[in-house]
Amino acid sequence: MSKQRFNRREILKVTGGAATVSLLAGCSGNGDGGDSDDDTSTDAGGGETTTSGGSGDSDGDGGEQINIGSVQPLSGGFAPWGQAHSAGLSFAIQEINADGGVLGGRNLNIVESNSESDPAEASSIFDRFAEQNNIVAATGPVSSDVGIRTSRTAQELGIPMIMHMAGSDETITEETLHSFRLGLLPAATTMQAQAQLVSDAGYENVAAIVGDYAWGRSVQTAIQDNFDVDVDIHVAPVGADDFSSYIRQVSQDVEMFIATGHPPGSLTITGQLSELGYNPEVVTGPSIPPSVIRSAIGENVAESAFTHIHMADAASDEFAEVAQRFGEEVGSQFNTHTAYGYVTGQMIAQAIEDAGEADSEAITEAIRSIEFDTLFAEPIQYSEYGELKDQVQIYSKVTAEAPSYYPDGDYSLEEQFRTDPLPALAPES
Structure with missing residues (x-):
């Protein structure tokens, strides 16, 4: 499996609450x-x-x-x-x-x-x-x-x-x-994946904001169960659109920020980190469609620390072949x-x-x-x-370039990290 450390980039500002779930309904695009x-x-x-x-x-x-x-x-x-x-x-x-x-x-x-x-x-x-x-x-x-x-x-x-x-x-x-x-993958397995990322990159300063509901609390528990480093975890309401008070409690030297546990606020958290002068190498969000990330962040999406988490291997020849057929038949980006x-x-x-x-x-x-x-x-x-x-979970940056299999597209994926195969979660009795 190919693994590599995230490159440090300046995080793009995503101002206001524009990147919350309420916006996503209008971001489907082509x-x-x-x-x-x-x-x-x-x-x-x-x-x-x-x-x-x-x-x-x-x-x-x-x-x-x-x-x-x-x-x-x-x-x-x-x-x-x-x-x-x-x-x-x-x-x-x-x-x-x-x-x-x-x-x-x-x-x-x-x-x-x-x-x-x-x-x-x-x-x-x-x-x-x-x-x-x-x-x-x-x-x-x-x-x-x-x-x-x-x-x-x-x-x-x-x-x-x-x-x-x-x-x-x-x-x-x-x-x-x-x-x-x-x-x-379920919350517990996804956090096992992110624990692999932390270990591989050698991060020591990690923080998280999770939502105060079932998914967020599952992420919180899984972080505590799987990470070898202490993670500074903060719990915010699901409907929150201002995370500045939580972010200010985090060390300025934070290397990785986990926003996976707060899907509605994940893109907003990314922007507010930048506004407050934070510069983590990576912000992990939920599995948001890459078209939404591209639409919400804009032309400078490649400079953002926000990552797309996915299971489909977009770097494979098989993916490109299906994506090309889809583009030719449907007229939109796969x-x-x-x-x-x-x-x-x-x-x-x-x-x-x-x-x-x-x-x-x-x-x-x-x-x-x-x-x-x-x-x-x-x-x-x-x-x-x-x-x-x-299964393998993959972490990628979204770029503003068209993929080779669909020249009319406006984004591609640049792989940053992929996990080792992850074990199946055993259900609770």
Whole structure:
């Protein structure tokens, strides 16, 4: 594994509260892949839409199509995540169907609805898809609250759910045997990754701000359990937009600042560090779509200490090949979160083939035993509880340059660090 120390850069000022979650809904831009050229339309009020590489209710050979549920946050604060994931999922299904579908010629079909990041609405959509559309698998949750609720729904329905994000440790338990993580490792494992970064770089002065809610407190506990250095941790309200009082309590010599535990304020924390004269080598945030980081910070994004945390290996040839096809077909930039949707579609298709039938329980077991070599640094494999095992987490700077596979793009990723393979989190009893 290639590892390297972060280069010291002057942090770009991100003034005011402009980079909070409330802004993110308007930052999806073209970089999220949300402007797909297919015939999909989405009602921001939870309306349903269906996308497919085929047409009608059957495939070209007259067999029934196989439905996959997509419970996405397509409006609100998590819209950039949902739009990117939806676009990647749709593209994967189009490619699979164009290549002959699954099980000897059956088309896959996406049934999608906007959860608006509301746990009750997401669970209701999941129920409806199971009852009315006979879905065999589902995907989409981003927020941990939605992930926790739909993980329980998946167990009740006996239908596998692939989590886009939903990183709270409580999302997956010993009782939730139909849920699988994909785009985000749980808080405990993510902090193991950042402990590796600290050790590799030789940092001794580390600080953190965490949000006063489940995710933030999980991050706080994981820092205390995994770091070999003392971390100066401060707890702020989830809705805070002024972190200056917390930052002033931190040493001016801080080398790494962990903002991962406060997703809504992570970009704002980065800017306020600079305003107060702090110059850490790295600020670790949550897994924000890189298009959002580029939009929020602007042209000088490469000079920012803020990092993008991701699982998809954007430096691989396989990633570039898919990204180029996506750009040519869809007309927008493929990114790490688009990749999560694409990988989800491809993995569900492989699980259906491995199961030999479009049965939800059989597909669940096929996913649990899968070894799927994809756009990630390591093949996707799961523990018996649906946690990713032996996966690599990657930390990158976002730059203002177009990638080689999409000349019309306005950002690229510059890798700074990748972890060793990380063990699967064991659920609490």
